[in-house]
Amino acid sequence: MMRRGMQEWQKISKTTCRADCMKIYEIEKKKLKKSLECVDKISLTTDCWKSKTQKIEYMVVTGHWIDSCWNLQKRVLSFINIPPPRGGLQISDAIFKCMKEWGIENKVFTITVDNASSNDLAIRYMKDIIQRSRTLACEGNLFHVRCCAHILNLCVQDGLREIEDIIGNIRESVEYVNRSEARCVQFAECVQQLQLKDKKLIRDCKTGWNSTFEMLSCALKFKEAFKMFKERDPFYGCCPQEGEWNKAQKICSLLESFWTATHIISGSEYPTSNLFLQEVQKIKSALNIYAQHEDLFLKQLASKMKEKFDKYWGDCNLLMAIAAVLDPTKKMLAVEFCFPKLYSELDASKHISKVKEIINSLYEEYVVEETNKGAPHLSESESFGSSSARRSQQNSVYNWDDFDDYCAKVEISETKRSELVDYLEKGRLKKNEIPKKNSCLEWWRMNRMQYPILSKIAVDILVIPVNSVASEATFSAGTRVIDSYRSSLSPDTVQTLLCGGDWLQHIHGLKNKTKVS
Known part of the structure; x- marks a missing residue:
């Protein structure tokens, strides 16, 4: 049949197909590896996932950097099977193997992971090993980045657990209506009679809190329609009571700030890290307000979530604060405004001082790094012309080359040292004074x-991802690649298909819909 349509068509075997995929993978890998040679620093995100069809665990490593044209770049570098036991040492070894394979072991700036204890152990191993061969920025204080989306998820899940039964009833109500076409028609009639603007119910994914929030928010708009539907359908027995609807309404009002922050943190394909401090402050302020609420249910709920928020958020604020300072529309004013709302007065003062100390320390490290980059050129020229230099010094007593070299070093270092002071002393810019597209990065x-x-x-700071959503999104593609019909794919083939597919998508400008979790 195929040959009738196209005479040149030739049937190929699965071996040939696999060989072609591997060939493309190797070609694109060489190109990407070559481009990474020009990158000074790269930040990584990593996460683990268990394939339901293969019953084995995979780990993905995603690289984030800014290219020579000042564009944010993101690529899947590794998608490998980690055999059990999957502890901190095994995760650390797998990441190191990936870094070595790509030649970026001396370029990794930060690693973003979720709050699993095995990840904490893995990062500890990595810091110890890396610091034996090179120094990490700010003594490694910025190396370990905790996933913000995961922290938000932990806080929200505590809240949702309080109304688990109510959520179950609302979810079952949505499923009950959508399970039959006749029920959908009958429910639509109820909606029409009540003259509601919204027309369609939203189903949720049980593992994604934001999906559950959207389902609850949507169902609340159809509250009266569900009541009317109950009167018409005698078999509908899971309709929530008025008190349950009220509790769902209250928790949605509390979770709205979390939902907004999650979409800013995870909804944009390439968010820069200067966006997040203000969102964290908004969440904390909302929790503080609700923790003093007159309603006992909301008060207890917010207090519990606030406790979890404070437990996990301390380490993340440092990176977000530095990124905010590097935003020309915020600078140090953002930190001085937010920290008193995030901490007590005494703690806020300590944390503000720490941010200033880290920024100064980071700046001095970069000054030294740039000075050292220029040093070999001076020594090369000296060694190259050493004999002629000696002759010229003997011929002229007025020659003072080492003084010129000394002045050059001092003048350069003084210029660099004044950059930070100059930037911070100048007033912050208004939002309309900088470009809109990737505004902060474009300004720099x-x-x-x-x-x-x-x-x-x-x-280096703005490109750091404060969530592991980029890595988690790869698992959605993994589910499609390793489906029930392809469960026998070898781990090497899976890596070829997922990494190669990701690279080709970027080459051809194709984008996946970002999954917020």
Whole structure:
């Protein structure tokens, strides 16, 4: 049949198909590896996932960096099977193997992971090993980044657990209506009679809290329709009571700030890290308000979520604060405004001082790094012309080359040292004074000549992902690749298909819908 349509068609075997995929994978891998040679620093995100069809665990490593054209880049670098036991040591070894394979072991700036204890152990192993061969920025204080989306999820799940039965009833109500076409028609008639604007119910994914929030928010709009539907359908027995609807309404009002923050953190494909401090502050302020609420249910709920929020959030604020300072529309004013709302007065003062200390320390490290980059050129020229230099010194007593070299070093270091002070002392910009597209990053690109050191710091800090959503999104593709019909795929083939597919999508400008979890 195929040959009738196209005479040139030739049947190929699965071996040939696999060989073609491997060939493309190897070609694209070489290209990507070559491009990574030009990258100074790269931040990683990683996460683990268990395939239901294969019953084995995979780990994905995703790289994030800013290219020479100042564009945010993201690529899946590794998608490998980790055999049991999957502890901190095994995760650490797998990440190191990936880094070595790509030649980026001396370029990794930060690693973003969720709050699993095995990940904490893995990062501890990695820091110890890396610091034997090179120094990490700010003594490793920025190396371990905790996934913000995961922290938010932990807080929200505590709240949702309080109305688990109510959520179950609302979820079952939505499923009951959608299970039959006749019920959908009958429910639509109820909606029409009540003249409701919304027309369609939303189903949720039980493992994604944001999906559950959207389902609850939507169902609340159809509250009266569900009551009317109950009167018409005698078999509908899971309709929530008025008190249950009220509790669902209250928790939705509390979770709205979480939902907004999650979409800003995870909904954008390439969010820069300067966006997040203000969202954290909004969430904390909302929890503080609800913790003093007159309603006992909301008060207890918010207090419990606030306790979990404070437990996990301390380490994340440092990176977010530095990123906010590097936003020309915020600078130190953002930290001085947010921290008193996030901490007690005494703690806020300590944390503000720590942010200033870290920024100064980070700046000095970059100054030294840039100075060391220029040093080999001086020594090479000296060694290259050493004999002629000696002759010229003998011929002229007025020659003072080492003084010129000394002045050059001092003048350069003084210029670099003043960048941070100059940037912070100048007033912050208004939002309409900077470009809209990737505004913060674009501003640094345009001002890189004025702030050569600070612009490099901004590039490295702003690209750091504060969530592991980029890695988690790969698992959605993994579910499609390793479906029930392809459960016998080898781990090497799976990595070829997922990594190669990700690279080709970026080459051809294709985008997946970002999954928020």
